[in-house]
Amino acid sequence: MAKPVKKERRYGKGSRRCLRCGTHVAVIQARGIMLCRRCFREVAHEMGFKKYM
Numbered sequence: 001m002a003k004p005v006k007k008e009r010r011y012g013k014g015s016r017r018c019l020r021c022g023t024h025v026a027v028i029q030a031r032g033i034m035l036c037r038r039c040f041r042e043v044a045h046e047m048g049f050k051k052y053m
């Protein structure tokens, strides 16, 4: 068997990964954040999104 090749994901869930933890679940792309919802909550106040605290 050929060794598994990591395909480059251009679209769909796998194309967007959280910059912080690497998950592709619930990644927020708005405003160029590119973080999953969990990491976003943790860094939101540092980024000035105080209303989400």
Ligand SMILES: [Zn+2]
Residues within 6 Å of the ligand: 018, 019, 020, 021, 022, 023, 035, 036, 037, 038, 039, 040
């Ligand atoms: Zn994350």
